[in-house]
Amino acid sequence: MILVTGANGFVGTALCHQLIALGASVRGAIRRLERSVSCIEDIELFQVGECDPFADWSKALDGVRAVVHLAARVHVMHEKATDPLTEFRSVNVEGTLNLANQAAKAGVRRFVYLSSIKVNGEKTLPGRPFAERDVPAPLDPYGVSKHEAEEGLRKLAQQTGMEVVIIRPPLVYGKEVKANFLNMMRWLYKGVPLPFGAIHNRRSLVALDNLVDFIVVCLDHPAAANQTFLVSDGEDTSTTELLRRMAIALNVPTRLLPVPQKLLEVGFKMVGKNDLAQRLCGSLQVDIAKSCTVLDWKPLISVDEGLRRTAEYFLRSRG
Template sequence: MKTILVTGGTGFVGRTLIPLLVARGYAVRLAVRQPSEVFPDAVVVGEVSPDTDWRAALSGVDAVIHMAARVHVMTETETDPLSAFREVNRDGTLALARAARDAGISRLVFLSSVKAAAERSGDLPLAEDMLAHPETPYGQSKREAEEGLLSLSGISSVILRPPLVYGPGVKGNFRTLMQVIRKGIPLPLGSVHNRRSLVYVGNLAAAVLAAVEQPDIPSGIYHVCDGLALSTTELLGRVADAMGCKARIFRFSPWLLEQVARLARRHDLWEKVCGNLEVDDTLFRQRTGWKPPFSVEEGLALTTEWFEAFAEGRTE
């Protein structure tokens, strides 16, 4: 039985990935920041940083899945956010990769982000060989981690760049979207014809598994998505259908929406809602044979089913 070390395994993606790995017959070792009653066998490594001692966690391990990260937040408290992101996402990642290499481990799967490439895609989907233009401290730190991993010899680094991840337990903008639809709040988005890629958490977990199991995949960056880019208007309609209700959407000039967002100093929010962010994951599919096991309809149905239970207090 092969042993896989997983960092960030207690998070949103990890809650889906860990059962999948166990079902495939892997022994999973979790690395956590502090002792946990829920995961008593996990190895406590503290915060991910350049000084983290990984020796105990890496002993006897065959592969590493690194998902732990400092994530972007709505309200940043650090006076120097980029340095804080770099310490965890770049320097901490590279320290783990070097420790894994020195321990004789041949495969590292790193969960990066589309934000390492760009915040928008223009008229064409983002491909892995396009010049990266990260615009946030989070995206910059992830991009620098990618560059560091690809320059590191002696270990195969498979880097996955997912777009927006949704699924049971989702937080952030996607949960807010479901709350708005459930409350029947009118939205002026009927004239938005953008294209945005998403990935269901079960599909992303399956992609991580494929990255672990495909022996011939070369080190590199790979985009992963559901394969169907949707406009914000289409997404609202599909989510509402999955919830068994109707989205209250009316037409309003996207240009005027953008001007309002600029005046309110929330152009970033306008970009997230109305801009294009589409990725091309052809390369990963070709090199691994991976196909999303869940359709968009199935993913949204499972997500909204969880959300209804969450909204009614029947689950966390």
């Protein structure tokens, strides 16, 4: 039995589908049963409430051999908490370690933790992609909380013998993607002229199908035990190139204005959008050599195929 937390989320739904297709017994943990979705109706569901330091996981963990922990307080675009780091720590650190401790006591063999590339940092220099061996340099509360959870899990693995696998993905896109990626698709589909025609950054992404495939490999591969991995599509792209390829997937014309990148960055910073400037104009590359060699893994699909599948769902959902 495999327990997937956040089973009705963006990654969780796709992972549950894939595990079921592979013949695995899957149990899903979600916040509230009334918020479950029909696409995971074939699996056993447990309502666990908030993933906090006080959650009781005993029933959900009964008979479980492996846990994939996806549930988290994610990066918040418009933060309202007066003390964001405390809020992130409550769920992402204390909540995670509470689950992991109970999992170890219940005899769970392997604990797969979906972390974030934000543990490495926010940007990379040309020719210097992030790697697992880099000294962590998280800058925001979300990244800090993910790093602290990783550290706690490694200590727990040493103390209990439960195998821990840590995965740090960059931006994930695919069916039902939301936030900025969805907004870009909407703008392109509507034919809105965008000032992103002259951006020469390099960014790593990971298609949902590639991430799910990688998680499945990490569940059982002997060499994954107590390791940290970076994962991506294995092909980096600029924001400009990504938008052009996305437009092709949507079968719409590209209307990108060649506004100089430096001018864009200044404009974003003047209106207090430094984070958005970094995501659109800055570089963030990851080196997946370790993932490919240690686990004998390679991305299942290309960037173009990932965009095609994402666009196909986007167009279908619009009726």
